[in-house]
Amino acid sequence: MSEQADLAGLLASVATGDRNALKAVYARQSTRLFGIAMAILRDRAAASDVLQDAFLKVWQRAGQFDPTRGPAEAWLGQIVRNTALDAARARGREVLTDDPSLGDGAFEPSVLDDLAEAEDGARLRDCLARLDAKPREGILLAFVHGLSHPEVAERLATPLGTVKSWIRRGLLTLRECLS
Amino acid sequence: MSGTAEDRDLLAAEYVLGTLDARASAAVEAALATDPALAASVAAWTNRLAPLTRLAPPEAPPPDLWDRIEARLPGAARPAPRRSWFWQGWAIGASLAAAVFAGLAFIPRAEKPAYMTVLVSDRAAPAWIAQADRTGGITLAAVRPAFGEPQSATPDGRVMQLWGLRPGETAPTSLALLPRTPGRISIPAPALRPVNNMLIEISLEPEGGSPTGRPTGPILFYGRLIEAPPN
Numbered sequence: 001m002s003e004q005a006d007l008a009g010l011l012a013s014v015a016t017g018d019r020n021a022l023k024a025v026y027a028r029q030s031t032r033l034f035g036i037a038m039a040i041l042r043d044r045a046a047a048s049d050v051l052q053d054a055f056l057k058v059w060q061r062a063g064q065f066d067p068t069r070g071p072a073e074a075w076l077g078q079i080v081r082n083t084a085l086d087a088a089r090a091r092g093r094e095v096l097t098d099d100p101s102l103g104d105g106a107f108e109p110s111v112l113d114d115l116a117e118a119e120d121g122a123r124l125r126d127c128l129a130r131l132d133a134k135p136r137e138g139i140l141l142a143f144v145h146g147l148s149h150p151e152v153a154e155r156l157a158t159p160l161g162t163v164k165s166w167i168r169r170g171l172l173t174l175r176e177c178l179s
Numbered sequence: 180m181s182g183t184a185e186d187r188d189l190l191a192a193e194y195v196l197g198t199l200d201a202r203a204s205a206a207v208e209a210a211l212a213t214d215p216a217l218a219a220s221v222a223a224w225t226n227r228l229a230p231l232t233r234l235a236p237p238e239a240p241p242p243d244l245w246d247r248i249e250a251r252l253p254g255a256a257r258p259a260p261r262r263s264w265f266w267q268g269w270a271i272g273a274s275l276a277a278a279v280f281a282g283l284a285f286i287p288r289a290e291k292p293a294y295m296t297v298l299v300s301d302r303a304a305p306a307w308i309a310q311a312d313r314t315g316g317i318t319l320a321a322v323r324p325a326f327g328e329p330q331s332a333t334p335d336g337r338v339m340q341l342w343g344l345r346p347g348e349t350a351p352t353s354l355a356l357l358p359r360t361p362g363r364i365s366i367p368a369p370a371l372r373p374v375n376n377m378l379i380e381i382s383l384e385p386e387g388g389s390p391t392g393r394p395t396g397p398i399l400f401y402g403r404l405i406e407a408p409p410n
Contacts, residue, residue: 070222
């Protein structure tokens with residue numbers, strides 16, 4: 001947790017206009033955050049543009065970060081994901097749903113063991129395990145790879161309406177399980 | 180944002196998951212500044228799903244990326260000015276939806292733009308609507324909030340400067356100094372021809388514009404041009 005506390009402290013400094021603090025956030029988080037952008041965009045130039053925009057937002061919005069609302073890593077991750085998703089939407093999400101890097105059955109329960117390194121991840125993994133395989137994969141494809149509803153539907157060879165309702169019910173199940 | 184608490188929480192969930200379309204996602208983002216309940220839902224879902232980011236393999240960014248970020252930070256190493264004073268008139272009671280509609284009504288519908296975006300503040304409040312026409316001209320229209328002063332008013336002794344940054348470029352190009360009176364501004368032949376995905380920024384600069392050719396003051400508003408929807 002000290003990493004989270006350090007990051008929260010750095011963000012508080014960024015909010016006062018401390019560029020070195022922003023650089024320290026970058027040094028600690030850029031590899032993780034670039035990976036998040038790459039999983040959505042699969043293009044280094046596009047992911048680089050996204051990380052630039054995201055760090056400009058971190059610079060501008062650091063004063064809005066509230067450590068009582070959640071960990072700094074989650075806040076940073078969401079800024080990068082939102083920026084990457086906007087970029088994906090702007091280019092028409094030309095993600096190839098048969099891209100081999102999405103992997104076949106990439107989200108088998110064994111892969112989810114990666115989640116279990118931290119306590120919150122272990123709880124989420126156990127809750128994801130309660131979902132059926134396809135709804136679970138739909139949620140993970142959307143979150144990790146930024147796939148839209150139609151892309152998830154194509155990928156899982158399932159009608160769009162079914163996919164939408166899987167995802168909604170899956171999210172409600174997760175909320176209940178995690179509460 | 181209307182609907183039952185359950186609907187709103189699911190909207191927040193799908194916003195965080197990323198499955199909303201561009202329009203719905205932008206609407207949620209704009210509402211966050213003025214809707215604390217929705218913001219709390221979004222924060223809760225962000226925390227619930229955050230462990231999933233570990234499924235994305237970490238990857239080192241290009242080595243020069245920090246330098247490119249630093250080049251876009253405002254000014255020299257000095258504390259960023261507190262900006263809250265600038266927003267007070269706006270923040271109190273302004274309805275975002277009304278603001279956006281007011282702005283849209285402000286733009287004559289004569290010509291179909293090629294690209295457009297909403298320039299938002301660092302609090303995600305929409306402030307300008309930017310459109311690029313097919314001949315390369317750019318038009319800005321200030322969004323008029325439903326209550327209070329327009330947030331696009333310029334403080335004394337400063338000027339707002341418009342910048343464009345094409346995808347892949349490292350430094351923005353100055354496009355115009357904005358007149359003091361906010362309203363509708365036409366730039367028929369900007370120094371940079373608008374392209375899809377071009378970043379548009381407005382920074383606050385000393386009178387006469389940035390002395391360095393790059394933004395030196397805070398970035399007040401920004402947005403990325405996207406292709407205008409048909410019809």
